[in-house]
Amino acid sequence: MAEFVDYILNLDDSWFSYLVGALVAAVLILHVVAVGALLFIWMERKISGRIQDRLGPTRVGGKFGWLQTLADGIKLIAKEDLTPDLADKFLFKIAPYVGLAASYAAFIALPFADGVVGQHVNTAVFFVLAVLGLEVFSVILAGYASGSKWSLFGAMREAAQVVSYEVPLGMCVVVPVLICGTMNLTTIANMQAGYFTNWLVFNDPFTFLTAIIYFTCATAGVNRAPFDLAEAESELVAGFHTEYSGLRWSLFFMAEYSSMFVVSALASILFFGGPHGPIPIADILSFLSIDQLGNPDVQAFDETAGGFFSSVNLQVIIARLLGVGNLLFKGIIGVTVMMWIRWTFPRLRIDQVMTMCLKYCVPLAAVGFLGATAWQALDLPTANSLLGSPRYHHHELWTHGLEHQQGSENASSEASDDETPHAEDKTVKADEVFANTVPVSVVKGGER
């Protein structure tokens, strides 16, 4: 984006174009959060209605009531913004913003397609999980600051639950990281390009197990039913947001729905191929070959081509838009499954929630982790090796320097005549270290 603005305004690497690029990314992400919340709340009402044999909203905005959320939003804005007398005013007012900021910030490192990402973070997996984990503070602060016992109970439950569920969640997320040898979400997604047999969920039985446990723990992590003990309305009135009204209350919901989307999108990137569909359409139509994924030279806008229209690489843009569509579709599917679960299962008790985490999810996640590790270590057949479609590897940037260094070392050892056997030995060992430990092996596509 920055290069594009540079070109349009005829600037040279200016701060202004970086600012514009950042703002465009921020605004686009904001729309994913806000419009996503509008869509998901309408979907939730519609799906719950259908599951309970009702129609759901039907009137506002035409046949399916698709403008219902907007009407609700206008109603909420018009409501009075109440603050209880016993509340800690400052913390009470700031708590919803903390939650929304956390779930918004998680989108920064989430890649929507190859090269379509707010900011490239090399440890994106942990960044997204870590930032999403900060959302718990909004619940805790809201619960404490409300000065109501219902809110406080809800917040305590939330704190205990989220801290517990982060353990199996982290163990599940480590499995794709282990198989791909990188924490970069774009690289993890690109390694699953090609046909759907390349998706990590089909890699081996243990990754399948891990994907299911990840989704369970993610549902608990974002406080959705049947794990929504923090707002159990049958016990705690409305839990942590009992005392909230109007716009602040709706901010909690925007945060909840956008973090639901983030964990679903993360699940699709880690296990279900992310922006790559079951069939590589962009590759078949030769818009963007799989070999070119992750290549920093392939840009949607190439200013060296000369002339505005020849600079715009339309095929790459179409391929990336397809990827964005894929990821959004998979994310929405994940959110729909969460809604389906919510309106199908009864809510658990708090002790059952903790039992589920500590006695079932953690051991199962451990089994999945150990099994996937063993599968990799023993080099057992995977879905893609059985069907003969290759998994695509991408170098991490730090290995490039290493290759150069190695090459120069070898060259110097050949050039020098008076080298001792000891020094040669050392060079060989460095080679071995490189060959045995660098997990991503070839630059372009090929077998493992």
Add this chain to the structure above:
Amino acid sequence: MDLIAVAWPYWHQFFFIIFAAAAIGFGFGVLLSKNVVRMAFYLVLSLGSTAGLFFLAGAEFVGAMQLMIYVGGTLVLLIFGVMLTAQKDFINMDTHTQDWILATIVGGSLLMILLFGAFGAEDWNTPQNLEDAQIQATKEATPIGLALTGIRVDSLGDSKDAVEEGKSGYLMPFIIVSIHLLVVLIGAAYMARTKKLSHATDDKSSRAKLMLFKMEQEPERLEEETYVVTHRGKSALNPLEQSDENE
């Protein structure tokens, strides 16, 4: 147009100032706030800003870990503790004035020494030029993971023998830390567990005897004081002292 055409070389300073000001400002918030819950909130923001500084310095993995373990784990635990203990008298606790004076003097002089040390060394204070490739190389998390399993790939060209051969990793400390964590986990669970009354009855502990005594003597008073059962040992509300007074 002239203004925006300039490449801006000060982005590092800009974000450094933002994050450093936030970290230090919220650090002062922790120090000066009397309300323990607000202290915890300021601490969260301060440590979050510190994670921002880590990202700025190129340590992305440590920054993400800071957010995940420290802010997302440790501080949630801490706030949990705050909420369990934040009863009426303990939310706002004043510090004695003499403590403030003494701590300010000692802390101020310590700060002087540390700042003098930080800016004293010429080598540390000279900004050096940045090279993109090298920055990129430090940001990857895989070398850290390999180093934790005992293999160093980040500086194979180093002059030291052990580093060049890819040894000098951190496998041993890693294992020690994992065993340490396991011990801490068990120890913390053991210490924080609630001791059951039936267990105490077997031990003929004083509390159980007291309970039995009270059940015989004055069953109607027991109801008011049942909450004492949840607390062990000597306390301000210990019924043992009250019963002494009664006698």
Add this chain to the structure above:
Amino acid sequence: MLLIGTVSVSWYLAVGAVLFVLGAVCMATKRNLLGVLMGVELVLNGANMNFIAFGSKVLRPEGSLGLDGQLIALFVIVLAAAEAAVALAIALNFYNNHNTVDVDRANELNG
């Protein structure tokens, strides 16, 4: 003046020093047991900042600690988590036994 020069390691060390001192003063002045714990966390973070600054190749391409700094910082974070768990268990035990979290009243060992 700060905006003119490039940020060097020293500035990071200065932030670390301020955090360290704030934490130390916090430990000395707070009467709430959990406030003291928060001071400890600040102190550990100040120390961590030094490791990151010395290990950063962005700030000092020549002669930085490299990965060693980041690895030590990781160990500090992990040990801080362990420390917080144990300290919190002690704090809750103290609260259960004494019905207070005021450290000034933890004077039983005075005899």
